[in-house]
Amino acid sequence: MVVSMASYDKAIESYKKVLAAAASLAASAMLLRSIVNEFLPYEVRDFLFSSFHELRSRxxxxxxxxxxxxxxxxxxxxxxxxxxxxxxxxxxxxxxxxxxxxxxxxxxxxxxxxxxxxxxxxxxxxxxxxxxxxxxxxxxxxxxxxxxxxxxxxxxxxxxxxxxxxxxxxxxxxxxxxxxxxKTLKLYMNEGDSWFPIDLHHPSTFDTLAMDPGLKKAVMDDLLRFVKRKEYYKRTGKAWKRGYLLYGPPGTGKSSLIAAMANYLKFDIYDIELTEVGWNSTLRRLLIGMTNRSILVIEDIDCAVELQRDENEEQTAKSTASGGDDKVTLSGLLNFVDGLWSTSGEERIIVFTTNYKERLDPALLRPGRMDMHIHMSYCTPHGFRVLASNYHSIDDHPMFAEIDGLITQVEVTPAEVAEMLMKSDNTDVAFGGLIEFLEKRKSEKEEKGKCSKEEVDKGEDVEDSKG
Structure with a gap:
């Protein structure tokens, strides 16, 4: 027992010596560090510390x-x-x-x-x-x-x-x-040769669009294929961009489709107002100022600006010789879409919208500029079902069959249907109002057709009397 106690005391004494040595070493290190920080220049300190770290790393x-x-x-x-x-x-x-x-x-x-x-x-x-x-x-x-x-x-x-x-x-x-x-998406608007952003919180998605399901799937598949083909565009020597033309009557969802595309791909939108762009050079500066992974939108392209071909070559030559900058022209816009300036960025989508496709210059429509033409049509029974789910959270209702039948007989836009569905939170009341609206539109169509027939018959009677 005495031997055990002696061993224990010896161990305690050794432990105290170790602690004292460690404390002394720590104190010396702190003192040395203080002396180094106080008396040595920054460059010398930096050299010593870096040398120490290098030695420690080895x-x-x-x-x-x-x-x-x-x-x-x-x-x-x-x-x-x-x-x-x-x-x-x-x-x-x-x-x-x-x-x-x-x-x-x-x-x-x-x-x-x-x-x-x-x-x-x-x-x-x-x-x-x-x-x-x-x-x-x-x-x-x-x-x-x-x-x-x-x-x-x-x-x-x-x-x-x-x-x-x-x-x-x-x-x-x-x-x-x-x-x-x-990511918080941005909507950019142009003023002069600069872009000004605001947050984009548009709720439209492909799930909420009142589009033909086949067309909707085709657009989504095309977008996904586009963003995955970086190496393909590089290999083929083409600019990594994609053009879409959205055409159809007002209220058929063109703006909603653009917002759905942005939300689907997480792309910012650059909504350019061509009437605010005075010169081709300004157009080029705006293009350079766009980020990658973005959508450029030119709405109502048919009436946004007077885009005429330069048929008078002599006048064009004079303008060039005088050093004047050309105003925005069709050729300037086409170079913006698929010329040399179109390669100043990557993974960009260009969208033109129009209510009247037939008014567009054929040069805007050729392949390689607008790659996909998307017809935004009047509301269909499927489109109505999507809107009914959006605004009243239902997938079936006794009035569906009557509404489907009326929608196939008249031309009504998704925007008009949505407006009727929003007039009441009561589903029966809203659907009843929509049926009245559709029946009125049908009567107007039949009356118009009747009047047209009477005019044709009257014209034929006049011809007969002359004969």
């Missing part, structure tokens, strides 16, 4: 990748992607979290706070992340020191190839998908 079994928030004046896309990705992996049990929201239409964003660490597992390999911050040289706003934030990604050095070749590219892909799903 004898360590781990590698660390530093991902700073910016590179010069440009944002570091890998830093942004890492922040977006890690927000989906956050452990809410962390002691310190950062919570933010910049749009009331979106949920809160929970992210790492500075100094916190977290571990992510990718294909069975652990990767440790830490968010750090340090003061940079110079000052920013309000004369405050510039803050340099960075992620440090640490992993076993045997996984270096996986980190650079698989893990970081995976994070970039995931972050891109997250941002696309959470």
């Amino acid at each position: 004898i360590s079994y781990h590698h660390t990748i530093v991902i700073e928030e910016s590179e010069g004046y440009a944002n570091n896309q890998i830093f942004e992607a890492a922040r977006t990705y890690l927000a989906t992996r956050i452990d809410t049990n962390m002691q310190r979290l950062r919570v933010s929201r910049v749009d009331e239409a979106k949920s809160m964003l929970i992210s790492m706070e500075e100094g916190e660490e977290m571990t992510d597992v990718f294909e069975g390999t652990e990767f440790k992340w830490q968010l750090l911050s340090r003061e940079g040289t110079g000052t920013g706003a309000n004369n405050k020191p510039n803050e340099i934030r960075s992620f440090e990604l640490t992993f076993h050095k045997k996984n270096k190839d996986k980190a650079l070749g698989s893990y970081l590219p995976y994070i970039l892909d995931i972050a891109k998908c997250i941002k696309e799903d959470d």
Whole structure:
């Protein structure tokens, strides 16, 4: 028993010596660091610390990748992607979290706070992340020191190839998908040679469109095929763009289809008003100012601007010789659609709309400019069912058969049907009002047909009397 106690006392004494040595070493390190920070210039300190880190990295079994928030004046896309990705992996049990929201239409964003660490597992390999911050040289706003934030990604050095070749590219892909799903679409309007954006919150989707189901599927398939064919366009030497002509009577859903296309692809819309564009050069500057993955819309192309061919070559030559800039012409617009200037961006969609396709210059309609012509027709029984589901959340009703029969006998636009369905929250009342409207339209059509027949008969009687 005495021997055991002696051994115990000896162990305690050794432990105290170890603690004292560790404390002395820590104190010496702190003192040395203070002396270095106080008396050595910044350049010398930076050299010593970098040399120390290099030495430590050589004898360590781990590698660390530093991902700073910016590179010069440009944002570091890998830093942004890492922040977006890690927000989906956050452990809410962390002691310190950062919570933010910049749009009331979106949920809160929970992210790492500075100094916190977290571990992510990718294909069975652990990767440790830490968010750090340090003061940079110079000052920013309000004369405050510039803050340099960075992620440090640490992993076993045997996984270096996986980190650079698989893990970081995976994070970039995931972050891109997250941002696309959470993207707030923009609607741009032109003034002069500049674009001015507002948030686009149009609710139209392909599910809510009162279109023929076959045509709707064809448009959706065409859009998906377009966005997946980057290498195809590159291989064939063609600009990565697609043109759509939407034509049909007013109120048939052309604007709603454009909004549905934007929501489907997560593309911004650039709605250009050609009457605000005085010169071809302005048109070119607007094109350059568009982003990729966007939809350019020119509505009512048949009456938006006087687009005439330059038939007077002498007058054109004089204008060129005098150094004057040409006003917006048909040739200028065509170069904008599929000429050299059309290659200034990628993954763009161009949409023309018109109520009167027959009024358009044939040059606008040839293949390669408007690739797909989409006829927006009057409302059909299927279109009515979609609208009934949209506005009254029903898929069947005793009045459906009567309404279907009337719709096939008259020309009524989806907008007119929707207006009648919106007049009452009571389904029976709304459908009853729609039936009255359709019956009135049918009577007007029959009366018009009767009058036309009487005029024809009267004309024939006059011819007979002359004979």
